[in-house]
Amino acid sequence: KATLAYPGGTAEFPILPGVDGAASIDVSTLTKQTGLTALDYGFVNTAATRSAVTYIDGDAGILRYRGYSIEDVAAHSTYLEVAWLLIYGELPTPAQLSAFEERIRRHTLLHEDLRRFFDALPHTAHPMSVLSSAVSALSTFYEGSLSVRDPEQIEISTIRLLAKLPVIAAYAHKKSLGQAFLYPDNSLNFVDNFLKLNFGTMAEEYQVNPVLSKALDRLLILHEDHEQNASTSTVRLVGSTEANMFASISAGINALYGPLHGGANEAVLKMLADIRDSGESVEQFIERVKNKEQGVKLMGFGHRVYKNFDPRAKLVKESADEVLDALGVNDPLLDIAKQLEEVALADDYFVERRLYPNVDFYTGVIYKAMGFPTRMFTVLFAIGRLPGWIAHWREMNTDKSTKIGRPQQLYVGAPAREWPN
Numbered sequence: 360k361a362t363l364a365y366p367g368g369t370a371e372f373p374i375l376p377g378v379d380g381a382a383s384i385d386v387s388t389l390t391k392q393t394g395l396t397a398l399d400y401g402f403v404n405t406a407a408t409r410s411a412v413t414y415i416d417g418d419a420g421i422l423r424y425r426g427y428s429i430e431d432v433a434a435h436s437t438y439l440e441v442a443w444l445l446i447y448g449e450l451p452t453p454a455q456l457s458a459f460e461e462r463i464r465r466h467t468l469l470h471e472d473l474r475r476f477f478d479a480l481p482h483t484a485h486p487m488s489v490l491s492s493a494v495s496a497l498s499t500f501y502e503g504s505l506s507v508r509d510p511e512q513i514e515i516s517t518i519r520l521l522a523k524l525p526v527i528a529a530y531a532h533k534k535s536l537g538q539a540f541l542y543p544d545n546s547l548n549f550v551d552n553f554l555k556l557n558f559g560t561m562a563e564e565y566q567v568n569p570v571l572s573k574a575l576d577r578l579l580i581l582h583e584d585h586e587q588n589a590s591t592s593t594v595r596l597v598g599s600t601e602a603n604m605f606a607s608i609s610a611g612i613n614a615l616y617g618p619l620h621g622g623a624n625e626a627v628l629k630m631l632a633d634i635r636d637s638g639e640s641v642e643q644f645i646e647r648v649k650n651k652e653q654g655v656k657l658m659g660f661g662h663r664v665y666k667n668f669d670p671r672a673k674l675v676k677e678s679a680d681e682v683l684d685a686l687g688v689n690d691p692l693l694d695i696a697k698q699l700e701e702v703a704l705a706d707d708y709f710v711e712r713r714l715y716p717n718v719d720f721y722t723g724v725i726y727k728a729m730g731f732p733t734r735m736f737t738v739l740f741a742i743g744r745l746p747g748w749i750a751h752w753r754e755m756n757t758d759k760s761t762k763i764g765r766p767q768q769l770y771v772g773a774p775a776r777e778w779p780n
């Protein structure tokens with residue numbers, strides 16, 4: 360262990376031994392103890408970065424986009440308005456917003472060759488695999504995007520992604536159902552257009568329902584950015600090589616894919632269904648979680664940065680009630696989720712460990728009620744997160760101090776060895 364004196368006091372932190380005298384500081388322990396972060400462009404040592412997009416105070420449960428609280432943003436804005444805020448740093452004027460929306464509307468169509476690209480993929484493909492492949496393929500249609508320092512190309516790639524990702528996502532959904540793809544209806548707003556592309560062949564209440572539309576818009580807003588999470592830092596890492604926006608964001612989509620990141624709400628829904636099917640009580644399930652029974656986890660609880668309520672989770676919970684009421688759906692899974700929250704938060708075990716519901720806890724129940732299959736949940740997260748990824752890619756692209764990312768390695772393998780004769 361080593362001792363560090365710093366302006367706020369002293370801290371003891373472990374030194375991790377490598378081979379041949381090499382050693383490394385356990386920076387995460389140091390950061391936890393001192394609150395200090397080693398700023399390290401290019402993720403050379405610490406994966407630290409600086410950014411002006413989103414602020415999180417995990418202890419207080421605060422999240423702000425460009426300085427505006429998530430509560431205000433969710434109450435007063437729309438997905439595209441927040442996208443502008445994240446990408447350009449300020450709230451748009453009404454004229455800027457309507458020009459932005461109009462521009463996006465004009466780019467919703469996919470090239471017919473890209474439309475046919477979906478034919479080559481098996482209908483059993485996970486929609487996230489389809490999404491990342493199709494976004495990667497956008498580079499082949501828009502080669503100008505490879506000029507990553509050209510402001511015009513950056514702008515048009517931004518518009519194309521915002522316009523086309525929802526269409527690609529809906530096609531990935533339709534493909535998995537074996538249903539015909541629909542063309543975007545540009546007389547509709549962003550969210551209604553997306554709902555129609557997904558459910559255009561379904562009952563009227565699933566098409567353009569103002570409650571659903573508002574709730575989905577809000578859910579997308581809540582997912583728009585979350586500073587240096589796994590997918591955003593992947594976008595930045597890939598982008599730091601001067602890969603274009605499509606390639607970088609396709610990489611981000613793949614990082615989001617896993618159950619520990621964007622796939623978490625799928626896991627929550629599975630846990631809720633398992634509790635319902637097993638017939639055990641919520642209290643019994645919570646006991647098994649506390650006893651750390653093999654494979655038994657309270658999914659959707661706890662977060663790497665929030666040691667308090669995830670502020671997004673509170674807002675999502677409100678939307679869950681609104682959407683299920685509007686659709687007249689009575690889902691026992693929502694009741695189980697609420698009971699789990701109540702029982703867990705009344706229990707010292709969870710309170711002492713500061714485990715609170717996170718953004719994934721209620722979203723699955725809402726998406727299910729809206730009619731999305733479970734495999735589309737992470738795709739919805741990706742549409743939500745897109746403006747954040749774009750904002751980070753652009754921020755990094757214009758920051759002169761950005762270097763190509765290259766995490767430093769502490770070698771712990773075999774020392775130099777003689778080749779066996």
Ligand code: MLT
Binds near residue numbers: 662
């Ligand atoms: C997110 O919104 O990206 C997740 O909460 C994960 C994270 O921030 O680490």
